[in-house]
Amino acid sequence: MSAPRESDPGAGWVRLDPRTIPATTLVAAGALVAAAVPVAIGMLLGGLGVGWVLLWTIGGTLVGTSATAVSEAARLAVTRYRVDPHRVERRVRFLSSTTSTLSTSRVRNVEITADVVQRRLGVATVRLASGETDGSRMTLGALDRDVAEDLRRRLLAGRATTDSSELVRLDPGWVRYAPAGVMTPLFGLAGIGIVFQVADWFGAVPEVLAWVWDRISGLPIPVIAAGVLLLALLVGTIASVAIFVENWWNLRLDHHRDGSLELHRGLLVARHTTFDGRRVRGVTLRQPPGLRTLGAARLDVVAAGAGTGKDEEGKAKQSPALVPASPLAVSSRVAGTVLGEPVPTGFDAHPPAARRRRLVRAIAVVVVVTGAALVPAVIWAWLWWVPLVAAVLTATVAIWAGLDNSRGLGHAITAGAVALRKGSLLRRTDVLRREGILGWNIRRSPLQRRAGLVTLVATTAGGGGAFRLPDVGLAQAPELWRTAGTVWDHLARP
Structure with a gap:
């Protein structure tokens, strides 16, 4: 017997797909078996008898697998969901009743995932995210694969089927x-x-x-x-x-005519993610030293509901990753398409005082580490070489990082975007659409005031919501905060 169609508002509450029980149980069994192998080796090395090893590993695997099956069956029995033209609801009735509601008009990002077992059984997990930075999220796991795709199309109001062009495919x-x-x-x-x-x-x-x-x-x-x-x-x-x-694996990124992005990727766990173009606020190019040396970068999207960490409900946010570490030309081309204009290549450098601040911090790190390394040398004279090695290594790394950080520090302003670049080991370039910048915050420490520097923080409804640019010159700051309108000129007041 087939379940009622979710597209029918009168269908009422619908059960999750019962195939979620064997899907989750088989995955748990595989994980337990994989964990049992090193545990068995450790027991044998610890001198435990073979019989006891088999009892604990095989018995533990069977108990864990059975517990997972019972838990999933109970979750299936108490969970229902329904979709109507105005909202998506999930209800859990056990000792008490809990109903989660997400307005269909607020759904901006939809992610469909399916691991190897789920793909074989024809089911998938659907994750919905609202348009707020830390807005509501809802997970429906698991649904029939066709039902999940139909739900995605309905919630995105047809945007998932508009004309699209392929931006990038994985190069092995x-x-x-x-x-x-x-x-x-x-x-x-x-x-x-x-x-x-x-x-x-x-x-x-x-x-x-x-x-x-x-x-x-x-x-x-x-x-x-x-x-x-x-x-x-x-x-x-x-x-x-x-x-x-x-x-x-199997990466494919499509760009729809309305600006929406559709991402397919994953080997063991296949992921199908859609980002609403109206909630894309910009992109982030990540270039740690290794990638910079190889002329590569990783590309993330700045969009409402996507980012690292957890939202206000304690659930993981949708991943912002768009393109993996790849040639810089590829990431820049994709970023330009998402933004609607090329990524800036020339950046305005920050004043020399910004570099001095980084070098002072580097020297402070060298002094602290060397001082700590002196302790064993004082106690044991034969360790005289420890502080010397610590000083040389720390000075090399810290001073290089300080200089590299100051070289990377900069910003650029174009007709439609603002680019903020900072960092050394975690070098990143945030390119934000000017229309998506809600405002600017200005921060000044006592040392920054003496050096004539400020830290600007752009706020936008995407990613972490705040994008920090440290040690901007006082003469440079007004040009940046005016990208959000002249109303922010009040920041220049003492």
Whole structure:
């Protein structure tokens, strides 16, 4: 028996698709099996008998899988939803009744996701976001795939079917940019940490350390440090490539005539995201040092309901990612299409006082780190080299970061957009549509007042809602805040 059509206002409350039970249960079972393998190895290394290992791993997997199935069946039994021309409602009736409502006229972003199991079973999860920066979100999981697509088209009032042009498809060669991100070494350190964490669960850390030390004890300390760094980079590279492939496989970005964007991507979890063109406020180009060296950038959209972190209901916001790390020309071309004009290439530099502030901070970091490194050298004289190495390394990194940060600091104003660039390790260029800027905030610390600098913060209904540009010259500030209208000239008053 087929469920009533959601497009019929009189259909009343409708159940979620029952195929969500096997879909979620199979995914949970796979995760439990994957977790059981390292746990079993740790138990065996800890000296536990094979019978006990099988009991805990297989038994735990069966119990966890059964609990997931029961939980999903209960969720399906108590959850209903309905859609009418004015609103989308989701009701949960258990010990108490909770009804969530989202006005159809406020829905701006729609995301349809389906993992490998859901795709095989023909179901998908629908996530709706309203037009406010931290507005309401609603998740319906899971619906029949055709029902989910029909719901997306209805909520977007036909915008999803307007004429469109393809902006970009994934080039497999872009995977070479994945390890150039700032997260690569962190992924590597996290991977090494996970190994020791699993070993700690079974009290096997001393054995692991002894096994490692037996093989490296004869090497000089600098060689050991370099080996650990290379191992972290290797593990991080593998993790970065795997994450890139999972997130961006089958990428296709379409641009509709009304300015809406439609994004398809994902390998294990397929994602289909639509951004309402009326709620797109700009774009962000992200260029950490590795990507800048390779002439690449990642592109995010600045849109209402999309961003990092969680909204006011504690739910994750819709991802703003549009194009992965790719050649800068590709990201800039896509950004220009989204904005309706080319991305600025020439930026107005900030005063020399901005660079001095960054160099002073760099020197302060060097002094603090070197001072901390002196402590072991005072206690153990043979560690005299520690503060020297700390000073050299810290000075090299901190002064480079300060100079690179000051070189990157700048802004540009065009007929239809304002570009704000800042950062070094996290270099980003926010290009905001002038029509979407709600206003400016001005902030000045005592040191900034003495240096004749200000920090400007543009507010817009998209992304995080606030885009900060530090250390702007007093003579440059009025040109920026007037992009939101001459009414903001009152900021110039003492």
